[in-house]
Each structure stands twice: as C-alpha cells, then as structure tokens.
Amino acid sequence: xxxxxxxxxxxxxxxxxxxxxxxxxxxxxxxxxxxxxxxxxxxxxxxxxxxxxxxxxxxxxxxxxxxxxxxxxxxxxxxxxxxxxxxxxxxxxxxxxxxxxxxxxxxxxxxxxxxxxxxxxxxxxxxxxxxxxxxxxxxxx
Amino acid sequence: xxxxxxxxxxxxxxxxxxxxxxxxxxxxxxxxxxxxxxxxxxxxxxxxxxxxxxxxxxxxxxxxxxxxxxxxxxxxxxxxxxxxxxxxxxxxxxxxxxxxxxxxxxxxxxxxxxxxxxxxxxxxxxxxxxxxxxxxxxxxxxxxxxxxxxxxxxxxxxxxxxxxxxxxxxxxxxxxxxxxxxxxxxxxxxxxxxxxxxxxxxxxxxxxxxxxxxxxxxxxxxxxxxxxxxxxxxxxxxxxxxxxxxxxxxxxxxxxxxxxxxxxxxxxxxxxxxxxxxxxxxxxxxxxxxxxxxxxxxxxxxxxxxxxxxxxxxxxxxxxxxxxxxxxxxxxxxxxxxxxxxxxxxxxxxxxxxxxxxxxxxxxxxxxxxxxxxxxxxxxxxxxxxxxxxxxxxxxxxxxxxxxxxxxxxxxxxxxxxxxxxxxxxxxxxxxxxxxxxxxxxxxxxxxxxxxxxxxxxxxxxxxxxxxxxxxxxxxxxxxxxxxxxxxxxxxxxxxxxxxxxxxxxxxxxxxxxxxxxxxxxxxxxxxxxxxxxxxxxxxxxxxxxxxxxxxxxxxxxxxxxx
Numbered sequence: 105x106x107x108x109x110x111x112x113x114x115x116x117x118x119x120x121x122x123x124x125x126x127x128x129x130x131x132x133x134x135x136x137x138x139x140x141x142x143x144x145x146x147x148x149x150x151x152x153x154x155x156x157x158x159x160x161x162x163x164x165x166x167x168x169x170x171x172x173x174x175x176x177x178x179x180x181x182x183x184x185x186x187x188x189x190x191x192x193x194x195x196x197x198x199x200x201x202x203x204x205x206x207x208x209x210x211x212x213x214x215x216x217x218x219x220x221x222x223x224x225x226x227x228x229x230x231x232x233x234x235x236x237x238x239x240x241x242x243x244x245x
Numbered sequence: 246x247x248x249x250x251x252x253x254x255x256x257x258x259x260x261x262x263x264x265x266x267x268x269x270x271x272x273x274x275x276x277x278x279x280x281x282x283x284x285x286x287x288x289x290x291x292x293x294x295x296x297x298x299x300x301x302x303x304x305x306x307x308x309x310x311x312x313x314x315x316x317x318x319x320x321x322x323x324x325x326x327x328x329x330x331x332x333x334x335x336x337x338x339x340x341x342x343x344x345x346x347x348x349x350x351x352x353x354x355x356x357x358x359x360x361x362x363x364x365x366x367x368x369x370x371x372x373x374x375x376x377x378x379x380x381x382x383x384x385x386x387x388x389x390x391x392x393x394x395x396x397x398x399x400x401x402x403x404x405x406x407x408x409x410x411x412x413x414x415x416x417x418x419x420x421x422x423x424x425x426x427x428x429x430x431x432x433x434x435x436x437x438x439x440x441x442x443x444x445x446x447x448x449x450x451x452x453x454x455x456x457x458x459x460x461x462x463x464x465x466x467x468x469x470x471x472x473x474x475x476x477x478x479x480x481x482x483x484x485x486x487x488x489x490x491x492x493x494x495x496x497x498x499x500x501x502x503x504x505x506x507x508x509x510x511x512x513x514x515x516x517x518x519x520x521x522x523x524x525x526x527x528x529x530x531x532x533x534x535x536x537x538x539x540x541x542x543x544x545x546x547x548x549x550x551x552x553x554x555x556x557x558x559x560x561x562x563x564x565x566x567x568x569x570x571x572x573x574x575x576x577x578x579x580x581x582x583x584x585x586x587x588x589x590x591x592x593x594x595x596x597x598x599x600x601x602x603x604x605x606x607x608x609x610x611x612x613x614x615x616x617x618x619x620x621x622x623x624x625x626x627x628x629x630x631x632x633x634x635x636x637x638x639x640x641x642x643x644x645x646x647x648x649x650x651x652x653x654x655x656x657x658x659x660x661x662x663x664x665x666x667x668x669x670x671x672x673x674x675x676x677x678x679x680x681x682x683x684x685x686x687x688x689x690x691x692x693x694x695x696x697x698x699x700x701x702x703x704x705x706x707x708x709x710x711x712x713x714x715x716x717x718x719x720x721x722x723x724x725x726x727x728x729x730x731x732x733x734x735x736x737x738x739x740x741x742x743x744x745x746x747x748x749x750x751x752x753x754x755x756x757x758x759x760x761x762x763x764x765x766x767x768x769x770x771x772x773x774x775x776x777x778x779x780x781x782x783x784x785x786x787x788x789x790x791x792x793x794x795x796x797x798x799x800x801x802x803x804x805x806x807x808x
Binding site: 200224 | 584587588589591592594595596598599600602603627628631
C-alpha cells in the first residue's frame with residue numbers, strides 16, 4: 105500500500121478518463137489525495153500557487169495526459185523540468201498516443217513511465233494496480 | 246650554280262606536287278577552318294650562308310656570263326698579241342738580215358785594203374736604221390776593227406773600236422736586244438765578222454698598242470652586254486619567279502588568284518603546277534568554309550535547342566519541387582490526421598466502453614440478461630471501431646516509416662513468427678530449410694510472414710492444419726536490357742481456400758470475405774502487406790488452385806532498391 109502522505113496529481117482533460125482513474129483508485133483502495141487539473145496551465149498554476157491556492161504539500165507523483173487543450177502534456181513537462189522547485193516530481197505519462205515521437209520526447213524529459221490507455225476497462229484497472237504496486241515499492245524523498 | 250638552280254626548281258615543283266596530292270579529300274569535312282599552310286624548304290637552302298647573305302639569281306647569272314666573256318676575251322687577245330709580236334719580230338730580223346747581208350757584200354774590199362774609214366761609214370749607214378743599236382766588224386781573231394753605237398745622246402764612233410759585249414754594255418736598257426752575226430768571205434776564207442745589235446722596242450710598243458685597243462673595245466661592249474642580259478633574264482626568269490613567290494606567300498592566308506603563265510618553259514611548268522595546287526586548295530577552302538557555315542548554323546540551332554531544353558528542365562524541376570513540397574505538406578497533414586485520429590477518435594470510444602461497464606457495474610443485480618447482452622454488443626462494436634482505427638493508422642504509416650535495411654536470416658525470422666503466433670499444438674509447419682539471408686527491412690518482413698501465417702491459422706477450419714513456407718530464385722526483366730534477381734516466397738495452407746473470384750478483392754483495404762460478426766477482422770492485413778511488399782520492390786499474388794488451400798506468393802529483390 106502506497107504511503108498515504110504522498111499526494112498524487114492527475115492532469116487530464118477528458119472527464120470520463122478522470123472518472124476512470126478515480127474509479128480505479130477506489131477499486132484498488134488507493135486513498136491518497138488526488139488533485140485533478142484539466143490542462144498544463146491549470147496544473148502549473150496549482151503547483152506554483154498562481155491564481156489557485158498552492159498545493160501543500162506538493163504532489164510527488166503526476167499522472168500526465170499528452171493531448172490536452174491550451175498546454176499539452178509535453179509542454180507542461182518541459183516547464184516542470186525547468187522549474188527548480190518542481191523538477192524532481194515523478195511523472196507517469198498516461199496517454200492514447202502511441203506516436204514514436206511523443207514517446208521519445210517524453211523519455212528525453214525523464215518520465216518515470218509511459219503507459220498507453222487501453223480501451224478495455226479491465227486492462228486499465230490492471231495498469232493502475234501495477235502502478236500502485238510500483239509506487240508502494242518506491243521510497244520517495 | 247646552274248645545277249643548283251635546277252635542283253631548287255625541281256624541289257619546288259616536287260613540293261607543290263606533294264602538297265596537291267597529299268591534301269586529303271577528308272579535309273573537306275574537317276570542322277576547323279584551314280590553318281595557314283607553312284612549307285619549310287629542305288635544310289640545304291635555309292642553313293648556312295643563304296640565310297644571312299643573299300645574292301639574287303640575276304646577279305649570279307650575269308656574274309657568270311661576265312666571267313666567261315672576260316676569259317674568252319683574255320684568251321683570244323693573248324693569242325692575237327702573240328701572233329702580232331712574232332710577225333713584227335720576223336720583220337725586224339728580215340730587216341736586220343738584209344742590212345747585214347748588204348754590208349757583208351760590199352765590205353771585203355775595204356777589209357782587205359784596211360780601209361777602215363769606209364768600214365766605219367758602212368757601219369754608220371747601217372745604224373741610221375732606228376732599230377739597229379750597234380754594229381761592229383771584227384777580225385777572225387775576234388779583234389774589233391771598227392764599231393758604231395747608238396747612244397742616248399746620239400750616235401757615236403768610239404775612238405777605240407769596241408767588241409760586241411762592250412757595245413752591249415754601253416747600251417742603256419731600253420728593251421731586249423737581238424744580235425745578228427754575218428760572216429764576211431773572200432775566196433772561201435772568212436776574213437771578218439759583222440755583228441749587229443737590234444732593239445726589240447718597236448715590237449713591244451706594237452703589242453702594247455694592240456692590248457689597249459682590245460681593252461677599249463671591252464669597255465664599250467661589256468656594259469651593253471650586261472644591261473641586255475639583265476633585262477632579258479629579268480623578264481624571262483626573275484619576274485615570273487618573284488610573282489610565283491608572292492603568290493605562294495599568300496597561300497593559306499587568302500584566296501590566291503591564278504599566276505599568269507608568260508613563257509612555256511620550266512618556270513612556266515612551275516607556274517602551272519602552282520595554279521593546279523592553288524585551284525585545289527581554293528576548292529578545299531571553299532568547301533571548308535561551307536562546312537564551317539553549316540557547322541555554325543548547326544551550333545546555333547543546338548544552342549537554341551539547349552536553351553529550350555534548359556528552360557524545360559528548369560520548369561519541370563520547379564514543377565517537381567512544387568509537387569514534392571505539396572506531397573510533403575500532405576504527408577505532414579496525414580501525420581497530423583493520424584495523430585488526431587488516434588487520440589480524438591479513440592477517446593470517445595474508450596469513454597463509451599468505460600461508461601457501459603460502469604453502468605453494468607452500478608446496476609449490478611438490477612438489470613436483466615437482454616440489457617447485459619446489449620451492453621456487451623455496444624462494447625464489442627466500440628472495440629471493432631478501435632481496431633479499424635488502428636488498422637487505418639497502420640496502413641497510412643506503412644508507406645512512410647523509415648525502413649532500416651539489414652541482413653535478415655529468413656529461417657530465423659520465420660521461426661520467430663511461428664513462435665509469436667502461438668498456434669494450436671496440432672498445427673504443422675513445413676518450413677523449407679533453404680530460406681535465404683537477404684538484405685531488407687526486418688520489421689516489415691516479419692509483418693508479412695506474421696500476417697500471412699496468422700491468417701492461415703485464423704481462417705483454418707481444423708485444428709490440425711498445415712502451413713508450408715518455400716522459396717525459389719527468379720530473374721525478371723525490368724527493362725529491355727536489364728534483369729533483376731528476386732526471391733519468391735510461398736506461404737501455403739490447406740485451409741478452406743479462397744474462391745478465385747475474390748483473389749483481387751482480398752488485397753483491398755477493409756475487404757473481408759466473412760461478416761465481421763462471424764469472424765472479427767478489420768480487412769487491413771492483406772492490404773497492408775501488399776503495400777509493404779510493393780514498397781520493398783516486390784509483388785504479391787495468390788496462386789490459382791483447385792480445391793482446398795490457398796497459396797500466397799510474394800517476391801522480394803535480392804538487393805534492395807536504392808531510390
């Protein structure tokens with residue numbers, strides 16, 4: 105079981121996808137706080153406390169979609185890595201894009217994982233279960 | 246000198262003959278204009294004095310004639326003078342002899358009577374003749390009896406009679422002396438001798454006069470002769486040669502007119518030879534000029550064509566560049582489309598699936614079997630659409646992915662394909678052991694075998710089906726002269742087979758032979774591999790067969806295309 109003091113952030117524009125993550129968390133009894141941002145700009149605002157109350161503590165894990173309006177996942181990731189306060193956050197890409205270029209760009213920005221959203225709900229549940237196991241094995245600073 | 250002149254003209258004639266005969270007729274079609282002809286005479290003429298010191302032909306000829314005339318005149322004059330001299334000498338001697346004989350005839354009386362006065366008067370009378378220098382009567386013992394001598398100051402009778410030698414010594418040298426002696430007889434006894442000394446002066450003077458006369462004649466005749474000869478030689482030989490030389494100088498530089506033939510002699514022949522040569526040269530030059538003109542026109546035409554071609558090429562290049570740009574843009578648009586399709590079309594699909602599951606989960610125990618079946622159908626259609634989207638994306642990417650060419654061992658590759666397909670354990674695979682190693686793109690080749698073999702398994706109606714993979718080498722004609730070597734692979738099964746009327750249809754995108762409800766299939770596979778094979782430079786077809794089974798045959802070039 106993942107340490108409950110660790111906050112997780114989900115950056116995702118699709119409401120059903122948000123619901124899916126939330127349902128998966130519920131199903132696997134992941135009780136950590138889940139902050140939801142609908143695009144990169146909103147996520148950055150929340151992390152920096154610009155126009156939004158700053159998230160305290162800062163989430164240690166971010167689940168990030170790539171295709172989003174206004175600021176997409178890769179742009180957000182580049183900003184995050186350039187920010188001295190935020191650059192150490194562990195990022196997991198959760199996307200439908202199987203595009204090679206996206207994958208290469210993401211790993212060049214040091215993502216912890218690149219997970220394709222499966223169409224099958226069951227498979228998605230499995231993905232979240234594995235992620236949970238991974239997180240619970242990992243020691244975060 | 247004469248022979249040398251002869252050889253020079255011969256040489257010139259020969260040279261002209263050579264030029265006219267050796268100028269090849271092919272020169273008519275040479276592309277360059279005529280180079281000025283340079284004829285170098287043999288070394289004999291250019292080397293040595295002739296190069297620096299020049300004596301004209303006329304001067305040489307006239308010099309020779311003058312020398313001959315002088316020699317002839319000299320010889321004739323000498324003979325003439327000699328004859329004159331001997332005649333004069335004869336006269337002199339005859340004159341002296343008649344004087345002496347007469348004196349000898351009248352003197353014995355005076356000698357016998359010792360009348361030396363008479364003797365002396367005889368001698369004086371004789372010496373009055375201006376040719377006689379002295380006269381002396383001498384006794385048989387050699388004693389002079391009386392003498393008389395012509396001296397510079399006049400004639401004198403020496404007081405003491407002098408003998409001949411003494412008298413000669415008195416005579417100052419005015420020329421040679423001729424001595425005549427006469428014996429004076431009385432009754433067959435020699436009683437005295439008369440000796441006369443004659444001067445040759447008159448003879449010498451006469452020959453001098455003759456020489457002077459000859460020289461005066463020569464002084465008149467020689468200039469006249471030289472003048473005449475010069476004029477004659479000039480008009481006969483020098484001026485035709487000079488004209489010929491100036492004409493020869495012009496050969497190759499300009500159109501040379503014919504040389505006028507004035508005399509029909511050796512020089513005239515030379516002129517005729519020259520005219521013949523010149524005529525041929527002119528004809529050659531005219532032909533050459535015509536050829537050059539034609540060539541110039543051709544070059545102009547070629548240049549015009551070239552310019553036109555360049556214009557066309559640049560226009561085509563421009564068009565092609567534009568088309569390439571357009572193609573690049575449409576490719577980029579296709580990429581974007583694929584990207585959008587994969588995300589924006591699939592997200593709602595995933596939402597439909599998820600939502601239908603959640604409805605089912607949330608209504609657990611409250612819905613009947615019919616609703617559950619409909620929800621399942623809803624999800625299966627969403628899955629099908631997802632698969633179709635994947636298929637269309639793969640098909641659109643197939644032609645554009647960079648294919649890394651590497652050495653691929655097809656034996657290993659097919660084994661890996663079989664392994665990855667996870668076939669039913671009863672299935673049999675007959676893989677030919679001689680599958681080649683070829684240079685091609687690995688991933689597409691894997692896709693081809695994987696697709697064909699998985700189709701064979703998927704569409705087979707029995708669990709113990711059989712698949713065979715074989716290969717053969719074929720050579721195809723690509724163009725008229727070029728051939729290309731291929732490997733032709735065969736993947737055959739013993740399944741239900743395909744009706745031959747569908748052979749073409751199976752390679753079209755989204756074409757399935759069975760309903761998708763009966764057999765879940767996108768209809769992408771064969772269209773995709775047909776495209777991949779085509780991109781690799783090969784072809785795929787179905788071998789017509791009777792009865793069961795289907796045999797796919799596809800070719801791949803042994804060497805990948807380099808374009």
